Amino acid sequence: MTLAIRSAMLLLLLCSVCRLHAASPEHPNVLFIAVDDLRPQLACYGKPEMHSPNIDRLAASGVLFERAYCMVPTCGASRAALMTSQRPNRTQFVNHLTWAEREVPDALPLHTHFKQNGYETISLGKIFHHPTDHADGWSEPAWRSPKRGYQDRASERQAVQQNKQQWPGKSNHRGPAFEAFDGPEENYPDADCASRAIEYLEKYAEHPEQPFFLAVGFLKPHLPFNAPQKYWDLYDHDSIDLPPNYFPPQGAPQGAVHNSGELRAYAGIQPRGPVERETARNLIHGYYACVSFADAQIGRVVDSLARLKLADHTIVVLWGDHGWQLGEHGMWNKHSCFETSMQAPLLISAPGDTLVQPQTRVQSMAEFIDVYPTLCDLAAIPHPPGLEGTSLLPVMRDPSLPGKQFAVGRFGAGDTIRSDKWRYSEYTSPRGDSTGVMLYDQVADAEENSNVAAVQMDEVHQLSQQLRQRMGKSPKRSDPPQ
Known part of the structure; x- marks a missing residue:
């Protein structure tokens, strides 16, 4: 072998080593996907009627948490709790207008911690409720699409005027609750957000030595249920009907069921009363269409990871910020302590961790405050002090471990705890006096139709004690029910 050939081979070897090192940064990348109002209405969560192939594929590539729960079922508070790993209480993380930087100013948020550990941190779409919340933790100003959700402007304006004339006493007048439009998909904010995310991934593919924390927040299936017609066409409207429990649950405390x-x-x-049946069916149809539309945008982004050869070194997290009622107990939206509000999807794909196997399903409890320490462990960066969540990595590696036995959350005057069998909720006055409790057997009564607190006082007492041990610090409360 000549010296020239040996030199050329050595150069090729060095180049290969350099490329391998560049494509394998010390810390893996993070693609952090938030989906607004996404309940576990997905095929991978046992809903075969749903068209969610991209999220289902992501679930198959990693870990699906079958019982993951938000801390507060409203967007601003839920996101603030997840991003800071801090529990809510009666005066902290209360509603959708929550500012994390104002309510827990001493907490180090997730994205800031990653930025301090060498990551480029980018926020696209809706991550915090307020795009300027903890702005200094992003490497660039948080970006949101300027495009509008309604595509038929004339119909929107006409519907608003009709709404004002028909119900002038409404405190707010918005456009239609749903819209199917046969127009360009790229005109929707979520499609615009996906395109923006792909542009960033293409940039990162050219500079693989720079780890990234790319947060991408999709708006759908949040109201209004506006999606291109082709996503409505995925579902047979005639097969869609109201949930079987389109009525208030028996014996629920005052304040448990909202309007x-x-x-x-x-x-x-209409301002009050049950939503008319055909309108309700259209709402459910629209929600399904928006789930599939969001799924398609998620697929575009995740497919780009593979196309750009970033997938093997990128952790992917997908979470819905809380659940959503689709007519259960006569309710719509979230804002309750029922399972339908508290449970949300949580999927984590960790290709760099050889002990985390694909197609893993975890049945033990997961709380959204656990996402922060879990990502720290997966990215091999230390936990900052003060996190109130615990890492889910042990159960990701071995789902047979017991994991968390309880998940605690709250909304309004209610505090709630989920165990393996039960969901128990306490309602209190501003002074902390008990105004009612409810207990549902999740095995015998998964739809939570019958409050059995009065006949299961031993369970009430035990779960009340567990709730008070685990709930966020709050003003002085009354003694637990006897």
Whole structure:
């Protein structure tokens, strides 16, 4: 072998080593996908009627948490709790207008911690409720699409005027609650967000030595249920009907069931009373269409990881910020302590961790405050002090471990705890006096139709004690029910 050939081979070897090192950064990348109002209405969660192939494929590539729960079923508070790994209480993380930087100013948010550990951090779409919340933790200003959700502007304006004339007493007048439009998909904010995310991934593929934390927040299936017609066409409208429990649950405390105020502002929705059956069916159809539309955008982004050869070194997390009622107990939206509000999807794909196997399903409890420490462990960066969640990595590697036995959350005057069999909720006055409790057997009564607190006092007492041990610090409360 001549010296020239040996030199050329050595150069090729060095180049290969350099490329291998560049494509394998010390810390894996993170693609952090948030989906607004996404309940576990997905085929991978046992809903075969749903067309969600991309999320289902993501679930098959990693870990699906069958019982993952938000901390507060409203967007701003839920996102603030997840991003800071701090529990809510009666005065902290209360509603959709929550600012994490104002309510827990000493907490180090997830994206800031990753930025301090060498990551480029990017926010696209809706991550925090307020795009300027903890702005200094992003490498660039948070971006949101300027495009509008309604595509038929004339119909939107006409519906708003009709709404004002028909129900002038409404506090707010929005456009239709749903819209199917046969127009370009790229005109929708979520499609625009996916395109923007792909542009960033293409940039990162050219500079693989720079680890990234790319947060991509999709708006759908949040109201209004606006999606291109082709996603409506995926579902047979005649097969869609109201849930079997389209009525208030028996014996629920005052304040447990709400009037679906978020929905009532939209045109065509009466201020009070049950939503008319055909309108309700259209709402459910629209929600399904929006889930499939969001799924398609998620597929575009995740497919780009593979196309750009980033998938093997990128952790992918997908979470819905809370659940959503689709007419269960006569309610729409979230904003309750029922399972339908508290449970949301959580999927994590960790290709760099050889101990985390694909097609893993975890049945133990997961709380959204656990996402922060889990990502720290997967990315091999230390936990900052003060996190209130615990890492899910052990159960990701071995789902037979017991994991968490309880998931705790709250909304309004209610605090709630989920165990393997039960969901128990306490309602209190501002002074902390008990105003009612509810207990549902999740095995015998998964739809939570019958409050059995009065006949299961031993369970009430035990779960009340567990709730008080685990709930966020709050003003002084009364003694637990006896």
